[in-house]
Amino acid sequence: MPPKRASTGATSSSKKARSSAATDKAEDASAPALPRDPRWAPVSGSANADMHYKTTMRSNPAPYSFQLMCQPPFDGGFVGQDEEEDEDEEEESSCDGGKTCLCTKPAAEHPDHPWKFSVAGRAKYFLQHVHCDLRDPDNFSMYTFNDHMAYGVLEVIQNLFLDYQQAADNFREQWAVCEALGLLMAGGRGMEMTMIDAGEQCEATLVLIGRLFLSMLARLERENLLSANSEILNLGALMGIYLIPSQFDMEFEGLRKETLGPKTDKKSWHPHEFASHIVAYARKYDIKLVVPPDVEDIVSEAKTDVHLPVPESNTGPKADPFGFGKALKTYSTKYGGVSRFLSKRSKAGTTPIGGDALDITTWTPAERKKFNFDGKDPFGREEIAALKRGDMLGISQG
Numbered sequence: 001m002p003p004k005r006a007s008t009g010a011t012s013s014s015k016k017a018r019s020s021a022a023t024d025k026a027e028d029a030s031a032p033a034l035p036r037d038p039r040w041a042p043v044s045g046s047a048n049a050d051m052h053y054k055t056t057m058r059s060n061p062a063p064y065s066f067q068l069m070c071q072p073p074f075d076g077g078f079v080g081q082d083e084e085e086d087e088d089e090e091e092e093s094s095c096d097g098g099k100t101c102l103c104t105k106p107a108a109e110h111p112d113h114p115w116k117f118s119v120a121g122r123a124k125y126f127l128q129h130v131h132c133d134l135r136d137p138d139n140f141s142m143y144t145f146n147d148h149m150a151y152g153v154l155e156v157i158q159n160l161f162l163d164y165q166q167a168a169d170n171f172r173e174q175w176a177v178c179e180a181l182g183l184l185m186a187g188g189r190g191m192e193m194t195m196i197d198a199g200e201q202c203e204a205t206l207v208l209i210g211r212l213f214l215s216m217l218a219r220l221e222r223e224n225l226l227s228a229n230s231e232i233l234n235l236g237a238l239m240g241i242y243l244i245p246s247q248f249d250m251e252f253e254g255l256r257k258e259t260l261g262p263k264t265d266k267k268s269w270h271p272h273e274f275a276s277h278i279v280a281y282a283r284k285y286d287i288k289l290v291v292p293p294d295v296e297d298i299v300s301e302a303k304t305d306v307h308l309p310v311p312e313s314n315t316g317p318k319a320d321p322f323g324f325g326k327a328l329k330t331y332s333t334k335y336g337g338v339s340r341f342l343s344k345r346s347k348a349g350t351t352p353i354g355g356d357a358l359d360i361t362t363w364t365p366a367e368r369k370k371f372n373f374d375g376k377d378p379f380g381r382e383e384i385a386a387l388k389r390g391d392m393l394g395i396s397q398g
C-alpha cells in the first residue's frame with residue numbers, strides 16, 4: 001500500500017485531506033508558530049501530525065465542546081467483544097462520519113445518546129491511528145524486526161503519557177488525552193502493544209494507563225465536575241471504557257500496595273485494581289457507567305471496600321493522590337522508550353519514553369531501502385518534500 005497523505009477523519013479521502021492541509025496553513029499564517037516538541041526527530045510524520053492537531057485545535061473556537069458520535073469508532077467493536085456481536089454491529093453500521101449519522105452533531109441535540117466526545121478528544125483519537133500507521137512497516141512494504149508495530153503502538157501510548165503530563169495546567173486538554181487513549185485501548189489498536197516480548201513492561205503500561213485515568217478523575221473531583229449531570233458529558237462512557245484495559249490477562253505480580261495521598265489520610269490502594277477505583281467513583285457520584293459489552297462482570301465484581309482520595313486533602317496545584325507523576329518517572333527510568341535499535345538488541349530503559357524512533361518517516365532513505373522488500377525507499381521525492389514541509393502523511397485506508 002503506497003503512503004498517501006491522509007486525514008484525521010475516519011472517512012475522508014486523501015484528496016480531501018490535501019486541501020484541508022492547505023486551509024490550515026492559511027489560518028496559521030496569522031498566528032505565531034507553535035513550538036516544536038523536542039521529542040520529535042527533525043523530519044517526522046509524527047511531529048507533523050502533532051502540529052496539525054495543535055494548530056487545528058488552536059483555531060477551533062470550542063475544542064472542548066462535546067459532539068455526538070453515532071457509535072463507538074471501531075470497525076470491529078470493542079476489543080474482547082465476541083465475534084457474533086461484531087458481525088451484527090457491522091451490518092448495522094451506517095456511520096458516514098457525520099454526513100447523515102449523528103457524528104459531529106452538538107451533544108445537546110441528543111442528550112440521552114451515550115456516545116459523546118470532545119472535539120479535541122475525537123480529533124486526538126483519530127490522529128493516534130495516523131501515529132500507529134506510521135509505525136507499521138507492513139504499510140511501507142518493509143520488514144524491520146519482529147513486533148515493530150507492537151513496539152510502535154507502545155511508543156504511541158507513551159507519547160500520550162507525555163501529552164497528559166504536558167497538559168497539567170489544562171485539565172480539559174488532559175481529558176481529551178484520556179478520551180484518545182481510552183478509545184485507542186478499547187478499540188483494540190492500543191492492545192496490539194501487548195504483543196511485545198516484554199510482559200512486565202506491558203503490564204506496567206496498562207497499570208499506568210489506569211493510574212493516569214484515576215489521577216484525571218481525582219482532578220475532576222477537585223473541580224467539582226464529578227456528578228451525574230457533569231458538564232463533562234461523557235464521564236460515564238469514558239469510565240466504562242477504562243474498565244477494558246483491566247480485563248487483560250496479566251499477572252500484575254510484584255505490584256505493592258501504595259499510599260493514596262497524602263500519607264496523613266492513612267489511605268492506600270493497589271494500582272492494578274484501578275477498575276475497582278473507577279467503579280467506586282461512579283458509585284460515589286451516582287454516575288451511570290456506559291458499560292461496553294463483556295465488562296459488566298468487572299462492575300459487579302469490583303471491590304466495594306477500596307479507598308478513594310479525600311478531595312479536601314488534595315487541593316494544591318501539585319496534588320496527585322494516585323501518584324501519576326512519580327509513577328511516570330519510575331516507569332521512564334525502569335523501562336524507557338523503544339528505539340529502532342531494538343533490532344540490534346539494545347536494552348530497553350536506555351532511551352526516553354515516547355518520541356518517534358519507530359515512525360518510518362523519521363528513518364533515512366538508506367535505512368528504509370535496506371528493509372524494503374524491493375530495496376526501494378517507499379517514499380518518493382514528493383512525499384519526502386511534503387514531510388519536510390510539515391504536511392501530515394498518513395496511510396490511505398481505502
Ligand SMILES: [Zn+2]
Pocket residue numbers: 069070071094095096097098101102103
Ligand atoms: Zn457516525
